[in-house]
Amino acid sequence: MRHNFGAGPCILPQEVFKQASRAVLDFKDGLSILEISHRSPEFEEVMAEANKLVKELLNVPSGYSVLFLQGGASLQFAMVPMNLLPEGKTAAYLETGVWANKAIKEVKNFGKANVVATSKEANFTFIPKDYEIPEDSAYFHYTSNNTIYGTELFTLPVTKVPVVCDMSSDIMSREIDVSKYDLIYAGAQKNIGPAGLTIVIVKDDILGKSGRAIPSMLDYASYKDNDSMYNTPPVFSIYVAMLNLNWLKSKGGIAEIEKENKAKADALYKEIDRNPLFKGTCAVEDRSRMNVCFVMEKPELEKSFAKFADDNGFEGLKGHRSVGGFRASMYNALPITSVHALIDLMQTFEENQN
Numbered sequence: 001m002r003h004n005f006g007a008g009p010c011i012l013p014q015e016v017f018k019q020a021s022r023a024v025l026d027f028k029d030g031l032s033i034l035e036i037s038h039r040s041p042e043f044e045e046v047m048a049e050a051n052k053l054v055k056e057l058l059n060v061p062s063g064y065s066v067l068f069l070q071g072g073a074s075l076q077f078a079m080v081p082m083n084l085l086p087e088g089k090t091a092a093y094l095e096t097g098v099w100a101n102k103a104i105k106e107v108k109n110f111g112k113a114n115v116v117a118t119s120k121e122a123n124f125t126f127i128p129k130d131y132e133i134p135e136d137s138a139y140f141h142y143t144s145n146n147t148i149y150g151t152e153l154f155t156l157p158v159t160k161v162p163v164v165c166d167m168s169s170d171i172m173s174r175e176i177d178v179s180k181y182d183l184i185y186a187g188a189q190k191n192i193g194p195a196g197l198t199i200v201i202v203k204d205d206i207l208g209k210s211g212r213a214i215p216s217m218l219d220y221a222s223y224k225d226n227d228s229m230y231n232t233p234p235v236f237s238i239y240v241a242m243l244n245l246n247w248l249k250s251k252g253g254i255a256e257i258e259k260e261n262k263a264k265a266d267a268l269y270k271e272i273d274r275n276p277l278f279k280g281t282c283a284v285e286d287r288s289r290m291n292v293c294f295v296m297e298k299p300e301l302e303k304s305f306a307k308f309a310d311d312n313g314f315e316g317l318k319g320h321r322s323v324g325g326f327r328a329s330m331y332n333a334l335p336i337t338s339v340h341a342l343i344d345l346m347q348t349f350e351e352n353q354n
């Protein structure tokens with residue numbers, strides 16, 4: 001048995017893979033999901049269902065739209081300022097890692113970014129806490145979970161300016177209050193579904209105020225006004241996302257999965273803190289539940305633990321090159337039994353050293 005701790009694209013439920021494979025062969029009357037029109041009533045139903053599930057699971061209030069786009073979270077780094085930052089204005093950004101940094105870099109094409117705080121000097125091992133967001137900022141942007149470094153921001157900074165959040169790696173993993181945000185975006189390939197789809201949840205009344213001419217495909221309004229079918233949407237990715245969100249609903253929704261995610265993270269961090277061979281890389285109060293980063297106390301043991309993990313069926317544990325060591329990504333579909341198996345592995349490795 002393989003245990004998939006990959007950071008994304010990542011594990012999805014087996015039953016979703018089975019349902020998706022069946023639909024590739026026969027979605028409707030012998031036709032594959034891959035060969036039907038996106039304008040067919042059958043796909044329109046899928047689209048409506050996927051949209052409804054996002055709204056239901058995240059309790060999206062009225063006055064917000066759920067949009068399905070392509071281009072990954074990386075395209076949102078540019079679409080956000082293009083749509084929300086008026087000419088000559090400044091947007092506030094919290095720099096908590098490479099993804100936040102890439103988002104900041106895109107702003108200069110449209111206006112100015114004011115980096116209100118950064119933990120760059122500490123290789124992003126903590127989330128900066130004391131900073132001010134100027135009230136004349138067009139919006140405040142932050143990354144809720146820093147996939148590479150394993151830090152997560154659980155409480156939203158208090159601010160009067162519109163809040164924009166990159167939730168690519170922790171959306172659907174814990175309850176959030178959507179009404180506190182003006183725009184949320186996420187590449188799908190962690191807790192939503194396969195790569196190729198990006199979800200945007202936007203407060204309707206912040207759109208149309210940038211005063212800038214926006215190409216149609218980069219204008220949120222095109223997606224909002226056309227039920228995300230301004231052009232051909234990523235049909236299969238949306239279909240699989242719909243299956244996966246249905247799975248999440250059948251598990252009891254986000255409140256239930258949050259309990260499980262908490263239990264998984266608590267168990268693994270407990271072992272990292274107990275086992276003298278390992279140590280966590282981030283500030284304890286900022287530890288992510290989705291991506292658990294750790295290194296060996298003795299770096300010379302890293303290769304042999306990596307091999308031991310590989311030999312025992314563990315996949316995707318290698319840390320990002322900018323952090324090194326190991327990263328256990330524990331998205332919704334990763335069963336707690338895989339986390340217990342990893343803990344057993346760490347304990348056996350410890351025993352083998354004696």
Ligand code: PMP
Pocket residue numbers: 008071072073074075099143145146147148166167168169187188
């Ligand atoms: N933001 C975060 C938090 C991410 O984890 C990633 C990718 N893992 C990205 C942005 C970039 O996403 P994409 O590859 O979908 O553009």
